[in-house]
Amino acid sequence: MPLVHVHGIGNRAPQDPEHVAVRDALYRQHVLAAMGCDQDKTRVWSPWWGGLVAEPAWGWASLDVAGMERLGGIEEASTAEAAVLDVAAQAGAAEPDRVLVTAAATSLQWAIDIVCGSLVGAEDELREGAAFCGRATAYWAERSDTGRRGDGPAVFPWLAEVGDDTELLERLSAELEAWRPAAVPNTRSAAVGWETFGAAGGVPRAARSVLRRLNSCAATAVTRGGATLLRGRPTRRLALLLGDVMGYFAQRDSAENSSIIALVSEALEEAVGHAQQHGEPLVVVAHSMGGNIVHDVLSYFRPDLQVDLLVTAGTQVGLFEELKLFRASDRLLTGVGGRKVPALPNVSRWINVVDPADPLAFAAARVFAGAEDLNFGTGAWWAHGGYVISPHFHHRVALHAAEGRQ
Template sequence: MHTIYEKRGKGNMPLVFIHGVANRGGPKYDAGVKARDALFRQFLLGSHRRSDGTAVQIVNPYWGHLGGRLRWNGASLPAGDNVEKLGSEKEALAELYASALLMGDFEPSDHAILPVARRSLSDAVDLLWAASVIDADPDDFDEVDDFAALGAFAYAYASANPSPDWLAAVADDDDLLDRLEIEVATYASRKHADNTETLGLGSKVKGVWGTIRAGATKLKTAATGGVGRKASDLIRPAFVPGVVGFLGDVFVYLHQQNSAGSIREEVSKAIKSAAASVEEDDRLVIVAHSMGGNIVYDLLTSDLTTTQVPLLITAGTQVGFFEELKLFAKSDEAVPTKSRPKVEMPSNIERWINVFDYSDLLGFRVAPIIDGVEDFDFPTGSLLNAHGQYFLQPGFHQRLAARVLSKS
């Protein structure tokens, strides 16, 4: 498998991931980090290793404990007395399921995966992998490398076979998973027999499928709760918590700014530490999701202007929108003008890829605002409209890695 810097012949590549809004610590958060790191190593980092053979360093600074906190537990949100108050993991599952409904013209049923698979098998794979991480425990991902490798195989198979003939005979979600397991195993064996490159799939794949099935069960529970209701009726309860979390963290960040112990300070320390560990052949990569992109850009244009970043990747971020409002510490009120139609790319950023999707209400373009940024739009209708689940989907990682390698 190609690595992100194979064409450049570079050495180690430390990666810093800055999470977005509404992330709060705990075992569930830790499980998501484990899965996300494994997917980065499977796709973007490939088989890349340090010079001593150890895994590439991935740094995950956590700032959620400094974000917004509703003192009345969200009592200000419009809701009836009979509205169920969901936990953050249940909200994430509801968001994911509502996103799946929005992709098609079907209504809620007790089949959570099958309708998606019949529209797009690759979207179903993304849905399964993301759902298996949500509300999981770190112990569920003891074989996290196999989880990522199987995701790569499953997505590759689904991409090569978007509408297989066998899908018409599948009766339900359980039947779908049984058949998908067989087809992916056959596909992987054929690739190996053809002496083409395998993706590092380990020997404990059965356990991984068990994790995937557990995720499907959780998603089915969310789906069952929506039976008899219109898809549109699920949208507000699914997406409002995410919007509230976004607004809360944004307002707190803007209010804190340079305060001691602020979000800004926490992220700055992590980036400085990672940059200090970069050696002669190393290349620092920063990946930022949602509000994380705003924080990183704010820092790289103010406190960290001497920190060199060969590759910055932002996804589902609001940098362009924030710059239009001139909310950053170093925003220049004099831009735009006729002679300066865009903000100049910060000199310490060598390449910047910004990923957005038109169906993600919290993702914005950057290229029309900041010169030199590569806006990368995913097709509308993908699961990326589940704003919080970008980095849990094999399809996202596969296409992001392909985009990066296309100009490496």
């Protein structure tokens, strides 16, 4: 079964292969399994469109404010003073070997997501690590009723017995080996992936390697919401994000078929052909700006391409349609009288995932007919970038995908 992942802004091909390997393993173990596919025969397309946006002509000179004549105002802290502030902030944070313990005190799933987002190792090790996190997420979801019964030590008393992150992973592994999941009608296939890899046998190597990566800086991010990471002048990454958005629209509107549109269209066309050849459904997952590009492609440039399940996460499709930024947007169509944009005839089902903690995620169901909004609340400061490497996200999407096949 084919799946096409269309990334958002700020990505270049592929900068983090381990991130991509974990992401694709989670796709295979959850949503593709829920759609009834054999995960060993699936193929994932990833059109890396970010590299097609123009590079800065002056090498980021616009970010350099050193040497400017002062106009007045408050003097910013020097580099040395900033370092002192960071050390002071870290002094009150959790110990380096208790990052996961600190996170789990609020939410066990939070700790699981941190592990999954930090996995390192060879491809097989990453698959086992992702499966371990997937099974842990299913365990958390069943025992806590997806957090509705509470979380942390109140629901998982054994958390109060662990002393550090190593003990937490060991105890979690023991709990998973003893746990027998309850049967859920029509969703059994979603569990195949994590039962095949890493269902037993202790903590996977890739998960153990996470402990070496977590340090006092990570502890600060977990316990203080990353405040020190967000302080200061705009960075190259932020500039890249803004540049990708404006670069896409400038490129799209300067030619009937931009190189970005062409690249994404080609990947979708290949996946459609693969799906038709094997008699399988096609799944498309689009994150952030990727959702806007996919909507442009399916609604205007390539309405002939048929998609069975479209999942958008942390996207601005609803907002962009309200602002009439798409090529297919009808400026005369508004929400007056409860009207909506007609559902795309070439998309069988559209699930739009919104994390309320994500400032770049917008609802779609009140603007588009046929869109289903799914609230995925994490409360995390990294919400926008965390969807596709969160086993909880994949678990939830898989459940909804399975419901659609009943």
